[in-house]
Amino acid sequence: MPHTAHALDTQAQTMVATAASSAPSVLNAQPWSFVTTPALVEVYAEPGSASIPTPSAARDVRLSCGAAVFNIRVALARLGRGARVSVLPDPENPLLVARVEVTGDAPDPDLDALYPWVADRRTNRFPFRDRALPAGVLALLHDAAAREGATLRLLDGEPEYQRILTLIRKATLVEEEPVREDRAARISDGAAPASIPVGNLGPVPRAAGPDVPPVRDLAEGLDLPGRGAAAFEPRPDLAVLETPGDDPAAWIAAGQALQRLLLEATGHGVAASFANQPLEDPDLREDVSSSAAHYGHPQMVLRLGYPRVRPPATPRRPLAEVHRRVEE
Numbered sequence: 001m002p003h004t005a006h007a008l009d010t011q012a013q014t015m016v017a018t019a020a021s022s023a024p025s026v027l028n029a030q031p032w033s034f035v036t037t038p039a040l041v042e043v044y045a046e047p048g049s050a051s052i053p054t055p056s057a058a059r060d061v062r063l064s065c066g067a068a069v070f071n072i073r074v075a076l077a078r079l080g081r082g083a084r085v086s087v088l089p090d091p092e093n094p095l096l097v098a099r100v101e102v103t104g105d106a107p108d109p110d111l112d113a114l115y116p117w118v119a120d121r122r123t124n125r126f127p128f129r130d131r132a133l134p135a136g137v138l139a140l141l142h143d144a145a146a147r148e149g150a151t152l153r154l155l156d157g158e159p160e161y162q163r164i165l166t167l168i169r170k171a172t173l174v175e176e177e178p179v180r181e182d183r184a185a186r187i188s189d190g191a192a193p194a195s196i197p198v199g200n201l202g203p204v205p206r207a208a209g210p211d212v213p214p215v216r217d218l219a220e221g222l223d224l225p226g227r228g229a230a231a232f233e234p235r236p237d238l239a240v241l242e243t244p245g246d247d248p249a250a251w252i253a254a255g256q257a258l259q260r261l262l263l264e265a266t267g268h269g270v271a272a273s274f275a276n277q278p279l280e281d282p283d284l285r286e287d288v289s290s291s292a293a294h295y296g297h298p299q300m301v302l303r304l305g306y307p308r309v310r311p312p313a314t315p316r317r318p319l320a321e322v323h324r325r326v327e328e
Ligand SMILES: Cc1cc2nc3c(=O)[nH]c(=O)nc-3n(C[C@H](O)[C@H](O)[C@H](O)COP(=O)(O)O)c2cc1C
Pocket: 022, 023, 024, 025, 026, 027, 028, 059, 060, 061, 063, 064, 067, 121, 122, 123, 124, 125, 195, 196, 216, 218, 273, 274, 275, 276, 277, 313, 314
């Protein structure tokens, strides 16, 4: 078949796959693979590479893949291409998360503008500055999620803020041992490609009186040399990303919304980490959503703020492991 003017050459396909694999993923498992041709990009869920023993594993894999789909849209816009996305296009193959067709339509300038932040974004588990985000910035992040069909519910009322904090703490207490052990095995002191290096964990949160900060210590209970301890900002902005539905398509939408708002945040100097532990337990997840001002199903709990430290990039699996190029 003759290639059209907007076909992707080898270099462009590599650029798109590299952007896709820069997406955040649950415990950096990178539970995905990408197939590219000059005319399209396919994203497959690879649950085997995650195999995280939590009830939320299937959801977390789709969220991660959704974030990768968003990066593909951004990379295509940077390449001057349009994109037509079909989510779960093949009922016979539920692991095919999305097919992104490259089109000759004008690229979306809003997506193109986000491209520089694809490589810059980091999950930041270090203390933030003790400074609330301005309303204008919060509105922008809310809008980013809304454009992907999700709601960023800011926990700005004191009772709701405290209620979610309590659920975060409770979740840490009820977590089962195999889950904790699996996480420990995913923390590395080197640069193992599908792990979280100790240098990305942030310091051990130092309790300020009775209040444990709402920062997730992924290495809780592990004695890792050289991590240090630090006091965290006393009251970070917390928000819950929610979707109207709660099926695989909704999780993929949530992943796209997550990545859109994280890239916007990065561009505005705002960092994020996650406190998802109550969403990994079905009962506690139910509790997160059962509030008066309830928009939908909770998908991510975010801690947002202005960073003090820029963490290093977390390693990625070699591109050849996750990307296959197919000539049409
Ligand atoms: C669905 C999902 C759930 C996550 N949950 C947590 C979490 O609860 N705590 C946390 O610190 N990071 C969490 N992360 C962040 C990942 O650990 C992070 O994306 C990964 O280690 C890669 O690092 P990077 O985001 O800096 O590229 C989550 C990411 C995704 C996509």
